[in-house]
Amino acid sequence: MTNNVLIKNGRVIDPANNLDKTCDVLILEGRVAEVGKANPAAEKSVDRVIDASGKLVAPGLIDIHVHFREPGDEEEETIASGSAAAVTAGFTSVVCMPNTNPTIENETDIEYVHRKGRQARKTHVYVMGAITKKREGIELAEMGMMAEAGARGFTDDGSGVQDPAVMLKALKYARMFDRVVAQHCQEDRIAGGGVMNSGYYSTILGLPGLDPLAEEAMLWRDIQLVRKTQVRYHAQHISTTGSVELIRQAKRDSLPVTCEVTPHHLLLTEECCSDYDTNYKVNPPLRAQKDVEALKEAIVDGLVDALVTDHAPHLQSEKELEFLSAPFGIAGLECALGLYIKALIEPKLLDWLGLIRLMTVNPAGIIGIDKGTLSQGRQGDVTIIDPEAEWEIDVQKFVSKSRNCPYHGWKVKGKVEKTIVGGEVRFETQKEGVVV
DSSP: OOOOEEEEEEEEEEGGGTEEEEEEEEEETTEEEEEESOOTTHHHHSSEEEEOTTSEEEEOEEEEEEOOOTTTOTTTOOHHHHHHHHHHTTEEEEEEOSOSSSOOOSHHHHHHHHHHHHHHTSSEEEEOBOSBGGGOSSSBOOHHHHHHHTOOEEOOTTSOOOOHHHHHHHHHHHHHHTOEEEEOOOOHHHHTTOOEESSHHHHHHTOOEEOHHHHHHHHHHHHHHHHHHOOOEEEOSOOSHHHHHHHHHHHHTTOSEEEEEOSHHHHOOGGGGGGOOGGGOOSSOOOOHHHHHHHHHHHHTTOOOEEOOOBOOOOHHHHTSOTTTSOOOBOOGGGHHHHHIIIIITTTSSOHHHHHHHHTHHHHHHHTOSOSOOOTTSBOOEEEEEEEEEEEOOGGGOSSSOOOOTTTTOEEEEEEEEEEETTEEEEEEETTEEEO
């Protein structure tokens, strides 16, 4: 095990310290010891020297929205396989959602996920507990015990909490434990049985539409509850123009509201569903081009707090069902960085400092973990990126167990070269191939 590492000559980008310059990063005993020009003697005191010339050296990337399917659907993904996929993509920390089978709803469930994460020895694995038992939206889960066991927040992801009284109670309880409440914003009575965005394409395809109002109505309601309680609230995977405006107003009013956006809601539109390809079936659904533009504008304006994958693996046999019956979700961990570069860096909507901010220190702050920066004394989690590397997304080469990804064959730029967790290289790409 190598926990003493010197990373030389890289372009170090640390948004938490507003740092963007060529220098060295010294990691000793698994923690950041120095960022700057390393003492020549440092090379002799470390176990490994990494020349990062021409590369970006960033705090380890953080994804606060993944589905690793364990317990219950290990044939789709496990904590071990999901963690392995995450490190290949540069993620040193991930947060698992509780919509497993059984639901993650008590301290034993939280401890189980943490133990499996430690055994995998890839990324740091965190978890959110369910807001309500079995995610049914009726009775609150054991929020206090889960918080004590290390749950980073609470969500019924996959389902929105329909009863405003239950949601109000959840917010009040979360305040007691200083945990964020994250919401899958969908008012089911408006959503009905929708399977894609409601509009022109759903009409000509003969598929039930999911109206944007379903998302916006619940988000509006929740913002009013936050206005009353002042409890930290996180809107998951927002996807509509209306949601952007609601977030904009909430931030103008200085409410403790944050939000996240996925790659597919920045790069794909409802038109992609025209061939009934279920790899494009996600929830919230792919929206209209105007919604894509609104989300990009929101990122430029600083309204979006985190970029996430919403990695949702499924079996091929499930995704081969007809569009109405196939499950929602995209497996997108391993191509996330390249997709964000395509969506945001290449069109010059963000610079590297801005992109890394949304993938490190900002998400760390949302879930309250002491990561996302290369500040002295912090754990030595580092992602080294080759910004000029061009590559083609090939789902058959995914480390993830699942292949339900619509980006197969896409050419993207920017590739993770090394992922370092606690000073240990957990993933690296070598000239002759890939080492995991």
